[in-house]
Amino acid sequence: MRWLVPILFWFFATPVLSQGVASLVADSISIENGDRLIASGGVEAFFGDQTMTAEQVIFDQTTDQLDIVGPIVIRTNNGAVFTAERATLDPQLENGLLRGARLVLNQQIQLAANQINRVDGRYSQLYKSAVTSCQVCGTEIPLWQIRAERVIHDQVERQLYFQNATLRIRNIPILWIPRLRLPDPTLERATGFLIPRIRTTDRLSTGIKVPYYITVGDHSDLTLIPYLSTETRTLEARYRQAFLTGEIEVNLAVSEDTLRPDITRGYIVAEGSFELPSDFKLEFDIENATDPAYLLEYGYSSKDRLDSALAISRIRDSDFFTGSLTYYETLRDDETNSTLPPVVADLSYERRLRNVLGGLLNWRLDADAIAREADGADAGRDLSRVGTEVSWHRNWISGTGLVTSSDVRLGADFFRISDDPTFDESQFRVTSSATVVLSYPLISRTEYSQNLLEPLVAVSFRNVTGDPTPNEDSTRPELDAGNLLWPDRLPGQDVAETGMSTAIGLRWTHRTTAGRQARLTFGKVYQESANLAxxxxxxxxxxxxxxxIAAQLDLFDGLRFDGRVLLSDNGETTLATAGLDWETERLDLAANYIWQTSDQDLRTEAISEWSFDTAYRISDKWKVEFDGRYDVVADEPTRASLGLEWRNECTIVDLTVSRRFTSSTNIEPSTDFGLSIELTGFSAGGSIAGPARRCNN
Structure with missing residues (x-):
């Protein structure tokens, strides 16, 4: 028969009651000499948010202590679990001694010791302890453990303090540390060292990075990362701060190395975003490097142009506003900052009104400007533009199913051109266009799918009044499914199509009830006159x-394909692009291919290149990553990298090797090796652990 004492020792003297009491359940309860309560068989005790199970509990009123016989399990209000063979504790389970004990924190870290002293419900002192987050089966040795003469767990600060600690791998001593402090698994942020990483490169030799994380208040932090090798002394830093309406992050590094011993090298990248009143959003980023090779040699970035920008925007249901100022800095051998252009400014406001003459009325006002540092024709040209445009769009559907779409536009632009004698300093241009698109959708349905076939014809007339202007923003136009039916297929505002044009097309869409989809688009454009742009x-x-010819396929198991081909009338390929994405539980694959013919205005050779980025999880423990880029024209790889990761419930090992094959005046080919070993379980902000193995009974 189970006995319940709802208020433990209610019949004892009031000093016990004044400390707070516990409820207790047991198979049998007896009282000896009027001051000893003995509970035996499946004992369960409850004190506030703490619970305890044991085989026997003896309460001695004269000493105000519990003598407990195990197996003992104590669960505290912060998720910690104590197990022991015997224990002597106060009735609140906050002070006393546990023998043959084990402490488990957040079901991740376990600390085994000959004895554990509980002090004020806050401190747990463990003597001759072993600490690990690995699954321990019976008496076997875990993959890794930290053995220490003494460990103190501070339940309030959520910290673990080690004295005379030794890291052991398969019980082999690897590293001795006289004093060590680590966060417990429930702490998300704590000042201290992070996981070191070893890096080996052809240029910088073998070095080690040792990050040190510093909390700076509740909403900011700083990470300092010394990077030392025989070829470099580098200090990396990252600062982050969250505000009520935004956030900022700054990454930088300063280096002294043997590659450029004449200068102190470094870089800085700062970015942030803030929500402003009236739905505005402010964004900025700053990028700078001391020399073109620094970012690549240290593995910080593969960018060949740096851009620093300040932008403000607002997006609402009926209007859109954006403004930006950007400064570009080239890292390429064949470019100079003076001719990029380095300074680009944009400002745009767009307003949309619905149900105007049965259609959609759109008004746009925008301005942009570029500035170069060099002087002389073309290379030093500065240009600014202010323009406005009004457009109206409406669709009709006839009784026979013919869909008619109309689009009418009227715009005006004023240009200011300097440092280029081939153009007048001031230019004014007026553009107008009218477009009619006809389509006749044909639909067929089955129980499991639907097919839509759309013949398309678009007739456009566009008139441009004004003198020619330089082309700064439409130097790379391409025909695609998005602009096939548009009156102007030039992406920018500096130059415009003119005259009559007719586009014909055919679009087929297939959808299934299983969510799969395929779309094919065929089209061609006939123009009244050729445009040199x-x-x-x-x-x-x-x-x-x-x-x-354009195709988009959304197939089974996350498989997606997107491709486009431009073919001349004689069957020659002008452009071919293909992209493949495949996402499953184990596979993440992205592959792309591009081929584009040579162009006397842009490049003397054709472009032909493969790129891919893939990760495959072989099992719950093993993952391999591989990415690369191959230049088919040059018949050589541009870059390649391989990564291998192994993880279990207590360890993550990450090995990477990458090779950059390209070279230039500033950059030499190099190989980069990386290795990191992470002991998981410490701090809630760490990496996600792998699967735990099962113990065989």
């Missing part, structure tokens, strides 16, 4: 465009 690789040069 369309280069050879655009598919739009001359009066008759190439044939456009």
């Amino acid at each position: 369309f280069n050879q690789g655009s598919g739009l040069d001359g009066t008759v465009s190439d044939w456009l």
